[in-house]
Amino acid sequence: MMLDDDIELIDGLPIAFIRSLKSIVISDPHLGYEGVMAKQGVLIPKVNLREMAESLAKAIKLTKAEKIIVDGDIKNEFSKVDQEEFNELYDFIEFAKNNGMELVLVKGNHDNFVERYKEPFKLKVYAQEALIGKYLFFHGEEFPARAAECSMLIMGHEHPAISVYNDIGRKEKLRCFLLGSYMGKPLLVMPAMNYFAGGTEINIEPRDKLLSPVLKAADVDGMRAIAIGFGSTMDFGTIANLRRAAHR
């Protein structure tokens, strides 16, 4: 669906496409997640990268994009680059190259040490935030510094989702984009790309329990949730309404 005349949300996927930048935007892929979990005793088979590559390939074909912007947390471990992560990071970079994509990384809280690979792989890495065109990309674990200079803010970090209850009271949890405003600018919060990310139930949890300081400060209840699920993307209205619906 079209968000405005420049931004398209790819149907059924946690992916946005910005025409003026010829760029696909994703956030929070947390590559290497399974390998890191396995080292903690949970042997999750590796599917995240494969699924992500499939989704991206679909989006690339659909949009003819030239660039992939990753809005933070490309990998999972905080402190170091794990061997398992390195392998997946490498495969992902290969994937981008093979598809003729330029790769732009905005650093998130999980992305320490990524810089080490900046040179060998010729990656474009932004430390805090990136003003590209009229958009300010930042991860969201800190407040944006140059909000005044852009016409729209785009962040990740929160892994937003909503929970809706069906006729017989069963819960259905859906990943979503959030569209609202912050500091007088429109704000788009990206859903997590990671296959395993459950997400924060924005319409259930109290605002002060949210992850991002930006969302704690913003009018979350006034934001619209655009949910992804069952192969499509749909506007579910404001969080305030969804909160009421859940408390019915």
Add this chain to the structure above:
Amino acid sequence: MIEYAGEPFSDVESLGSLNRYVSGWFSRNFDELTPPQKYAFKLISDNRNVLITAPTGSGKTISAFLSIISKLFDYSLQGKLENRVYCIYISPLRALNNDVYRNLLQPLDSVYAAIKKEKGTEIIKQNIRNVTIGIRTGDTTQQERHAQLVKPPNILVTTPESLAIMLNSPKFVENLKSVGYVIVDEIHELANNKRGVHLSLSLERLAEIIGRDFVRIGMGATLYPMEEAAKFLVGFKGDDPRDCTIVDASWSKKLDIKALSPVKDMINTDDSDIEDAMYGELNNVIKKSKTTLIFTNTRSGTERVVFNLKHRFNYGEDIAAHHGSLSRESRLEVEELLKKGSLKCAVSSTSLELGIDIGAIDNVVQLGSPKSVTRSVQRIGRSGHSFKSTARGEVIVLNRDDLVECSIMLDAMLKHHLDSFLVPKNALDVLAQHIVGMSFTKKWPVDEAYALVRNAYAYHSLPRSDFISLINYLSGAYVGLESRHVYGKIWYDDKEGTFGKRGKYTKVIYMLNLGTIPDEVSVNVFLTGTNRWIGNIEEEFLSRMKPGDIFTLGGRLYRFEYAKGMKCYVADAKTSSPTIPPWFSEQLPLSFELATEIGAFRRDFASLVGAHIKSNKVTRITKMARMPKKIDAYLSMLPVDSKSKSAIYGYFLEQLLFAGVVPNDKLILVEQVDYSGGQDLRYIVFHSLFGRRVNDALSRLFAIELREMMDTDIGVMVNDNGFVLSMPKDGRLTARNLDAMIKDLTNGDMTSMLRLNIRNTELMKRRFRHVAARSFMVLKNYKGWKISAGRQQVSAQLLLKAAESIDPNFPIIKETYREIFEDVMDMPRTNEVLSNIKSGAIRCKLINTAVPSPFAHLMITFGQADAILMKERHEYLKHLHNLVMKRING
């Protein structure tokens, strides 16, 4: 061949088969042989595999051990008794191990003293030693273990888990190579679950290590079919089952049992009066006997009963509680007090069901149905001092369904009708543990390992392809080579067809994660804002709540706000009643056999009451009406008191006057109810009396059909006496709809239909977590970290998603479905019921009611009957009942 023992051996023959010092000890201490001993002494002396079932007090332990002790003293007298293990005794309970250890010390010392007295100093010259005994469980200290390695006991008392660990210790295994006897106690607690399956593989591995067969002796309370238990015990040797003789002394005690209803009318009596009556009844029973054992089914029930008895009747320290949440010390103390005979009454949830030595019990009281005839026999068998005394027991019922159920259950008990158990077959998670264990001992040719596994009865029909896919999984074949050192537990060379151990951590992982009992997840509940901890709820309960729901916890009402991970946040609720009923996950399920017997009784008795209504033109229920003679005579055939008779009669009369029909074993009544207690839902009550495991499957099948037909989500509540489907109020089921649903259900592959629809259920998630943990895919313990059950749960959900996308037949997923279809549900019997519906042997009849019929009341209020929670439910029940009575009496 599996065969039943014929005539008992003569005492001369039995005692003659024993070493004279041992038979001397027996004669000095006992006047006569008990029923099982009349078979066991001789059979075990002849090195025969035996399965012995008998109630408490029938000298079971001695019957299994005496011939072995005799043989060991033979060795000793020949100077050939070495520091090696000759006999392994395995029980599922450490407390029982301690008992057996203590109880054997006396005969061993006594026999040795007799020998010493006769032989004097010769015992040193001839190297005649006493037979030694030792315990090895999770409680055994490192020093004791080391001592056992240096000087192993002749008789080793252990648990299934400790045995499995020993098998992987190359040094200790050397001491086991002389084992000639293995005793498996409490076999009824093992043969029907994965813990037992795990043990059965350990036994086959032991046989392989020793390089020959040993004598296998199984003991337990009654269970049916005994042949299954015998096969479980002895297993196969290649294609042929090993021999076993069954000694069934289950019924050697006389039974004196009765169902008691606390009041005549369980509906129109105030709940405080019912409670008074119940405790009054309980107190009468306690006063009548020297020592009474009470079973309550739940832990909270146990606490409540102890509190009330003390409070109401001034009991003091002579009443005590015993359940799994109490500390080990306090449980041991209660057991000791019971043994000494200084308790008037012990109250237990289920924990005293097992054969721990608790001394003389006169009487066993059960509050509410134990749900299975076999379990009831086991519990009541705890009473009676010796095999000659009578086992006495009462069931005090909690509601009208409970009453009918318990009456029929006790009747079945007197007729020796037992419900059957099932050995779980081809459980892949348990097998995964053993394959990893086996990899430590040597490099295995796959075919040799497969042949060994098939010797266990539980795996005799295991397809080779399943075995190979498990080996593949364990070798980490589902990830790339570069990650296999993290994922793989074994190496596998598929060209050469061999596998073996991998990595230095694997053994530690194995030791720390071995076992089949899953960690349970409990969700911590906090008060929002204050972050004060209030208590725990089960995760399945949490998954049913939506924000705003009111529920009870620890006797107070709370409103659910939100949950994050394994934390749940609530606020104090200002209202007076909960919006969702309490929830218990692990209720004991009603067995198929008992359910069908209840169904047959309903059919019989309803036709009798129906005839009475017709011939006497009964249209109203009057309090003063006396019970017709014929009906009284019929009910008098059941082991029930007179209040129970009135209550049963009233129950059936109401149902017939209101609905005109009583559901039974050949009639599934489908009742569509208008009334829903203010909810925007329509309830459809299926009165299907086939036990919980069949109802579990049937309910989901009907729900799938209804969902397709109505194009809406369907709520399901499963109950022992049927199931309730709910849908939005604007929908309505017609007779034609029902016919179409049934037609669909009786023409197709129900298992695959269920499989598709079970994926997103809580049941699937929960069972998958258990299976993933047993298969070492989600570790409980890793490199010194204890991984919380909550974390395991979150991870397991991701795991399920990932595993599915790799291969829907991934062994862990396959096992989860197997467990659900074979252990949780009963598909063979579900299919049997469906084919009976198809042939017309079972009919389905749709009726529409404005308010639920009396037989639906307890299903609508669902949840299990529990002494604790009677109050709220009783209010609601009474309300429903008043609605019915208004319609009958106008």
